[in-house]
Every structure is written in structure tokens, then in C-alpha cells.
Amino acid sequence: MxxxxxxxxxxxxxxxxxxxxxxxxxxxxxxxxxxxxxxxxxxxxxxxxxxxxxxxxxxxxxxxxxxxxxxxxxxxxxxxxxxxxxxxxxxxxxxxxxxxxxxxxxxxxxxxxxxxxxxxxxxxxxxxxxxxxxxxxxxxxxxxxxxxxxxxxxxxxxxxxxxxxxxxxxxxxxARVEMPDCSFEFAINASNYRHWPRPVRAYIDDCLAGAEGPRAKNFNMRWIASLVAEAHRILIRGGIFLYPADGRDGYQNGRLRMLYECAPIAMLIEQAGGRATDGALPILDGRIDSLHGRTPFVFGSAEKVDRVAAYHDLPEAEVSALFGNRGLFRA
Ligand SMILES: O=P(O)(O)OC[C@H]1O[C@](O)(COP(=O)(O)O)[C@@H](O)[C@@H]1O
Ligand SMILES: [Mg+2]
Ligand SMILES: [Mg+2]
CATH class of the missing domain: 3.30.540.10 (Fructose-1,6-Bisphosphatase, subunit A, domain 1)
Known part of the structure; x- marks a missing residue:
């Protein structure tokens, strides 16, 4: 060519x-x-x-x-x-x-x-x-x-x-994109809610609870079902994307592939000032062990991605609590 x-x-x-x-x-x-x-x-x-x-x-x-x-x-x-x-x-x-x-x-x-x-x-x-x-x-x-x-x-x-x-x-x-964080938008395929692990449900529950919930903010939701389009939106205006592991057959590591989906997007996001993890640990610290291997994927503005990791560290009683009682996460 x-x-x-x-x-x-x-x-x-x-x-x-x-x-x-x-x-x-x-x-x-x-x-x-x-x-x-x-x-x-x-x-x-x-x-x-x-x-x-x-x-x-x-x-x-x-x-x-x-x-x-x-x-x-x-x-x-x-x-x-x-x-x-x-x-x-x-x-x-x-x-x-x-x-x-x-x-x-x-x-x-x-x-x-x-x-x-x-x-x-x-x-x-x-x-x-x-x-x-x-x-x-x-x-x-x-x-x-x-x-x-x-x-x-x-x-x-x-x-x-x-x-x-x-x-x-x-x-x-x-020449140097800097990801702003002016957005209270999250992106997740909400049709899988019932299959998600508890910390992810708790995080999304608290976003959905809006101004009356522990985050004391109204959130917006987007799901394009094109990882590239979600990554581009988030690089331009901030927000967070989650494709967690879930309980469906074959989704124990989520849907997205480490080698040619998550790792390169993680690099772009980190280099623009954001964060990318598997829910807890940085994607870029991960080691790829099979060509088409999958990983749970959470990326976006650093503060939001860190908050998801913190939900994974919460004691079981807090994760299971109704949002109104999740005391640790009052905005
Ligand atoms: O249909 P779902 O489960 O919402 O998954 C959407 C995700 O699947 C993908 O389409 C997978 O990528 P491919 O189209 O390359 O297989 C991502 O772009 C997108 O984030
Ligand atoms: Mg893809
Ligand atoms: Mg493809």
C-alpha cells in the first residue's frame, strides 16, 4: 500500500x-x-x-x-x-x-x-x-x-x-492528550446486572442512587458496545468503563481480550492521566498467558477507577448493605 x-x-x-x-x-x-x-x-x-x-x-x-x-x-x-x-x-x-x-x-x-x-x-x-x-x-x-x-x-x-x-x-x-474529568458518566452493559460480582453491583447501585445516595451526585450512563468508541469518549471527557467478570458461562474473566483490547487501551488511558485495572490491579502489571486470554476491565478517570478498587476491598457487610447504609462511601 x-x-x-x-x-x-x-x-x-x-x-x-x-x-x-x-x-x-x-x-x-x-x-x-x-x-x-x-x-x-x-x-x-x-x-x-x-x-x-x-x-x-x-x-x-x-x-x-x-x-x-x-x-x-x-x-x-x-x-x-x-x-x-x-x-x-x-x-x-x-x-x-x-x-x-x-x-x-x-x-x-x-x-x-x-x-x-x-x-x-x-x-x-x-x-x-x-x-x-x-x-x-x-x-x-x-x-x-x-x-x-x-x-x-x-x-x-x-x-x-x-x-x-x-x-x-x-x-x-x-501531541499529548490529557484526559479531563468533567464527566459523571459510567459505561457498563447493565443487562448483565444480575450476573455481576457484588462489589460491581454495589458501585453501580451507588451511582444509580444519584444525588440522594452515598455519592450525592447524579450520574449519566452510556453503552455503545464498541470498546474503541467508549475509550475515545472517556479520553475526550472522562468517566468510567467497566466490563467485569460475571457469572455467565465463559465470562469468569469478563469478555474483553487482554492482548489486543485491554492492554493497548490501558496504555493510552494511563498515558493520558487515567487509570486502567482489572477491578483491583493495574492491567499493565498483568502478564498475558494465552493469546486470546480475557480479563475483567475497568478504566477511566483515576479517582473513579480507584473507587471501584476500593469497593473490592470493602468488608462483606458494607458491600451487601443497601446504598443508604454504605457508610464508608458517603460522598
Ligand atoms: O455485547 P456486549 O457484551 O455488551 O459487549 C460489547 C463489547 O464487545 C466488543 O464488541 C468486543 O469486541 P469485538 O467486536 O472485537 O469482538 C467490545 O467492543 C464491546 O465493548
Ligand atoms: Mg474488540
Ligand atoms: Mg474484533
Missing amino acids: TGPSIDTTHIPEGLRPLMQAIARGGAALSGVIRRGDRSMGAEVGTNSDGDGQKRLDLYADALFLDALKGAGLRWFASEERDQPIAMQPGGEFALAIDPLDGSSNIDTNVSIGTIFAIYPAADEAGASFLRPARDMIAGGYIIYGPRCCLLVSFGDGTQFYTLNPDTGGFDLTD
Whole structure:
């Protein structure tokens, strides 16, 4: 793939070819999404984890695999593939990707995205990916919304780029995003309330109790069902996102994947001044032990994420108390 890509002024030199390839892939995918071929939302298979795959999931996976050829990658791991793929033998980097995040929104023209994490390559694919999340060299996402934007962190702040429709390249919008916290919004799939662990129920109960409850504040709720879109909103105006473990079969570690969903989003959020945990411990302190492994995920404004962790430390009597009696958490 050739053509315009991304303003490289703030991108570390060694990562420029790879970031240019990712940007070209993202711009190309954005064009396909904009054209709106309705067959892209069709269910065409299932991945190794049993998740349904839409035509656009597989199209995006193939598109990025092709776009990243010759960009210094040794290993390519994708949500849509059972095993990593070997790329250039001398490549310096290993890239894990969720090529199309938020697939349930394809048909409805709601924002969807791509998430990626870049690690230093080891001789084996396993050693490249199954390592502490803090080894990540870069984490980022592309959001295909009313505007197409690319956010990336190389470990020194979070950078924000916007696709320029006139040039087809990504222009720098903000070299260092700082997440404000002007929002009392939480994002969680509330239909799973009955399956949540008690500390999560207690936290949400207290938000729902509003001005009359222990938080003494009215909260607002959002659930887009596209992790990238929730992350983008929270980076722009603050708030909190939770996808906890729950009692449903197969949800003992929640729904979201550590390698190519939670770890890169956690890096972007931390680097913008926020916090990202599994409910208690920082995601980036976690160690990935299987390619498609899941983790409970809580991220957003530091104070809100810390408060969720504190609910996990509450004595059982406090967690079970009706919100009005949860004395420790009066605003
Ligand atoms: O349908 P649910 O359970 O609310 O889950 C929504 C979550 O699932 C996801 O769509 C999973 O990602 P994929 O679409 O890449 O499988 C997230 O983007 C989103 O946060
Ligand atoms: Mg996803
Ligand atoms: Mg996906």
C-alpha cells in the first residue's frame, strides 16, 4: 500500500514505517466502511474462541495483514486467527490486533474501530506476546466514526491524529492528550446486572442512587458496545468503563481480550492521566498467558477507577448493605 499516511513528527524514528503502514491500512478500511456495502455485516463464521465473525471482521484482518507487509514486523497476531503468523524473519516488532472492534455495530452505522499493540519481537511468537503488558512499545486504536481518528502512545503521552479526507493522511490533532474529568458518566452493559460480582453491583447501585445516595451526585450512563468508541469518549471527557467478570458461562474473566483490547487501551488511558485495572490491579502489571486470554476491565478517570478498587476491598457487610447504609462511601 502506498500514498499518504501520517504526520511522523512525534513518532519515534524506528517505528515510523510500521505506523505509516498502520495508518494506510486504517485509511483504506475507513474508505471501505464509508462505502457501506451491506454484505459486510453478514455473519460468515466463528473464530477459535467461538465468537461470531462478520465479513468485515475478516476483511479488516486480511487488509491489515497485507498493509503491514514489509513494515518491520516479525509476528502478526489477530483476534481473527488462532495462531500468530510469521512475517519478516529479521523484523523487529510483534503486532497484535483487533482488526475490527465493535462488530455488533457494523450494520447500524455506529462507530467501530481497530485496536493494536506493538511489542519487541522475540525468536518465538509465544515469547513475543505472552509477556508483561508493560513491555508494550506502543498501543493504539483507530476509530471509524463521524471522523476517523488514530490515537497512539509510545510510552510518553498519548498522541491524537485525525484523517484528512482531502489528503487521505492522518494529521496531528493533539501531541499529548490529557484526559479531563468533567464527566459523571459510567459505561457498563447493565443487562448483565444480575450476573455481576457484588462489589460491581454495589458501585453501580451507588451511582444509580444519584444525588440522594452515598455519592450525592447524579450520574449519566452510556453503552455503545464498541470498546474503541467508549475509550475515545472517556479520553475526550472522562468517566468510567467497566466490563467485569460475571457469572455467565465463559465470562469468569469478563469478555474483553487482554492482548489486543485491554492492554493497548490501558496504555493510552494511563498515558493520558487515567487509570486502567482489572477491578483491583493495574492491567499493565498483568502478564498475558494465552493469546486470546480475557480479563475483567475497568478504566477511566483515576479517582473513579480507584473507587471501584476500593469497593473490592470493602468488608462483606458494607458491600451487601443497601446504598443508604454504605457508610464508608458517603460522598
Ligand atoms: O455485547 P456486549 O457484551 O455488551 O459487549 C460489547 C463489547 O464487545 C466488543 O464488541 C468486543 O469486541 P469485538 O467486536 O472485537 O469482538 C467490545 O467492543 C464491546 O465493548
Ligand atoms: Mg474488540
Ligand atoms: Mg474484533
